[in-house]
Amino acid sequence: MERGLARNVVRCLIAAALGVALLASALAPTPTALPSVSLGQVGIYRLEIALLIFYGSLLLITPAFSGLAWGRLPIEVSTRGAKFAEEADRPGVLAEAKLEELEHTTKALTEGLADANVELEELRSAAMGDVRQPGVGWQP
Amino acid sequence: MTEREQREIARQVAEGSDVFDFDRALKLVQRRPADAEKILRMRETSKRSREEFARARERRRIALRELL
Numbered sequence A: 001m002e003r004g005l006a007r008n009v010v011r012c013l014i015a016a017a018l019g020v021a022l023l024a025s026a027l028a029p030t031p032t033a034l035p036s037v038s039l040g041q042v043g044i045y046r047l048e049i050a051l052l053i054f055y056g057s058l059l060l061i062t063p064a065f066s067g068l069a070w071g072r073l074p075i076e077v078s079t080r081g082a083k084f085a086e087e088a089d090r091p092g093v094l095a096e097a098k099l100e101e102l103e104h105t106t107k108a109l110t111e112g113l114a115d116a117n118v119e120l121e122e123l124r125s126a127a128m129g130d131v132r133q134p135g136v137g138w139q140p
Numbered sequence B: 001m002t003e004r005e006q007r008e009i010a011r012q013v014a015e016g017s018d019v020f021d022f023d024r025a026l027k028l029v030q031r032r033p034a035d036a037e038k039i040l041r042m043r044e045t046s047k048r049s050r051e052e053f054a055r056a057r058e059r060r061r062i063a064l065r066e067l068l
Helices: A004-026 A044-069 A089-132 B003-014 B022-031 B033-067
Strands: A077-078 A081-082
Touching: A004 A044, A044 A077, A044 A081, A081 B003, A089 B022, B003 B022, B003 B033, B022 B033
Parallel strands: none
Antiparallel strands: A077 A081
């Protein structure tokens, strides 16, 4: 399935899941004794129903859709979406880039330090030379 | 260390360095040969670590593919 088409299908499915969740929360009958998780408030009870149905549908829709559309299942489904094997390698790539940057900095610092040490030695020997060889006009 | 050896080490130090050109590297080798060798050793270690990291990443990628 094409990427653009897939995105549009996902948008439609999410909109449908949201619609169903909102509709179900609005139409759900309110029990006389509300569960303790809703803190005795009808509004929270309806919100919880909407969340339950919405995320429940996402958990069902996500693997079903990717399995049917691309023939592959996600390795992880969370509230932030689905993670696939190709994307799972991304932290490795990022870590490699960071390591390279760090390595470059360390190398530059080490070489800079060595260079500074050479310069210091040059200055030191120049200063020693100045002491041993008095300048013009020097009177003993 | 002969002058030829010094020049060879200086060439290696200057190669791929943002800090040293050949003349500075030669000065480093002449004045602080231990530092020059340390720089070369560090580069070698970095190279090996990079290769090991790439191999580990490849193994991880294959393992992930096999998992699915």
